[in-house]
Amino acid sequence: MTNQFEQLRNQLDEVNLEILELINKRASLVQEIGQIKTKQSIRKEFDPVREREMLDLITAKNTGPFENSTIVHIFKEIFKAGLELQEEDHQKALLVSRKRQPENTVIDIKGVKIGNGNINHVFGPCAVESYDQVAQVAESIKGKGLKLLRGGAFKPRTSPYDFQGLGLEGLQILKRIADEYDLVTISEIVTPTDLEKAVEYIDVIQIGARNMQNFELLKAAGQIDKPVLLKRGLSATISEYINAAEYIVSSGNGNVILCERGIRTYEKATRNTLDISAVPILKQETHLPVMVDVTHSTGRRDLLLPTARAALAIGADGIMAEVHPDPAVALSDSAQQMDIPTFDRFYEELTDLENRLK
Numbered sequence: 001m002t003n004q005f006e007q008l009r010n011q012l013d014e015v016n017l018e019i020l021e022l023i024n025k026r027a028s029l030v031q032e033i034g035q036i037k038t039k040q041s042i043r044k045e046f047d048p049v050r051e052r053e054m055l056d057l058i059t060a061k062n063t064g065p066f067e068n069s070t071i072v073h074i075f076k077e078i079f080k081a082g083l084e085l086q087e088e089d090h091q092k093a094l095l096v097s098r099k100r101q102p103e104n105t106v107i108d109i110k111g112v113k114i115g116n117g118n119i120n121h122v123f124g125p126c127a128v129e130s131y132d133q134v135a136q137v138a139e140s141i142k143g144k145g146l147k148l149l150r151g152g153a154f155k156p157r158t159s160p161y162d163f164q165g166l167g168l169e170g171l172q173i174l175k176r177i178a179d180e181y182d183l184v185t186i187s188e189i190v191t192p193t194d195l196e197k198a199v200e201y202i203d204v205i206q207i208g209a210r211n212m213q214n215f216e217l218l219k220a221a222g223q224i225d226k227p228v229l230l231k232r233g234l235s236a237t238i239s240e241y242i243n244a245a246e247y248i249v250s251s252g253n254g255n256v257i258l259c260e261r262g263i264r265t266y267e268k269a270t271r272n273t274l275d276i277s278a279v280p281i282l283k284q285e286t287h288l289p290v291m292v293d294v295t296h297s298t299g300r301r302d303l304l305l306p307t308a309r310a311a312l313a314i315g316a317d318g319i320m321a322e323v324h325p326d327p328a329v330a331l332s333d334s335a336q337q338m339d340i341p342t343f344d345r346f347y348e349e350l351t352d353l354e355n356r357l358k
């Protein structure tokens with residue numbers, strides 16, 4: 001009796017190993033099919049017709065003791081695992097993936113190198129309001145030996161009645177400032193048509209959170225010869241964000257800078273919830289530089305420094321924060337922009353941490 005029991009158990013172990021071998025053999029076949037699909041640009045998604053055919057064939061041959069419903073359940077799980085495997089291979093195949101390109105993408109903008117391990121910050125007003133307003137901030141940035149200046153000319157605002165930006169005039173102001181102060185300028189563009197005009201005036205095109213999945217804009221940004229700073233959408237998963245960057249890179253422009261700017265959660269203590277863990281995830285998954293916007297994520301001046309420190313400590317390539325000569329009268333984001341003396345202190349403390357991290 002005991003002997004027979006042992007024998008049956010041993011047979012069971014053998015069958016388990018046979019099943020293991022077979023499901024892995026099946027997985028390899030699925031991978032081979034996936035590779036052919038990639039070459040032929042066939043979409044690798046769930047195919048209900050094919051799955052129905054496979055299930056019909058299996059249940060027709062089923063002689064029990066398992067019921068057909070149980071067999072279907074088991075095979076559905078095996079099919080699902082196969083699909084996930086194809087999806088993993090697909091992620092590896094993304095142009096932005098670190099598995100595809102192990103070394104960092106380094107972006108050179110007028111001699112400023114982003115992504116090579118050095119820290120580069122982007123500061124400037126939320127919106128370009130006038131030449132004098134931007135010049136005051138530019139002066140302060142230049143005085144710190146910094147190079148990157150931001151300023152919004154086309155402002156996608158929540159309300160249509162809020163300040164929409166100076167448009168082309170704003171870009172012209174940025175161009176003049178960049179020339180006079182020898183700075184690199186970054187500004188958000190919201191339509192493919194404006195993109196064509198903008199490249200004459202600014203050095204880096206920003207695609208904002210609200211346009212992260214504006215696929216026509218992403219494709220158009222992939223066709224220009226300027227780096228693109230792509231912000232994470234306010235409700236975008238990291239996978240969606242990576243795919244948005246892939247749109248730009250696959251359209252021909254490999255110079256993409258990612259920028260985490262907080263996501264929408266139920267928490268109301270901050271304007272958005274800064275997803276600080278997105279930084280190391282994006283750095284692991286992609287080879288692109290990753291910055292952190294502390295102004296729009298927190299929406300709170302008192303949190304700019306602590307979150308900026310956290311971002312540098314966790315491996316961000318730099319910080320983006322908004323600076324205005326007189327935030328109280330700023331036409332947008334008045335509550336969270338720093339005035340110049342606050343900016344001076346902020347920068348001093350941040351540099352202190354940078355030096356300690358070296």
Ligand SMILES: [Mn+2]
Pocket residue numbers: 126127296322332333
């Ligand atoms: Mn702003």
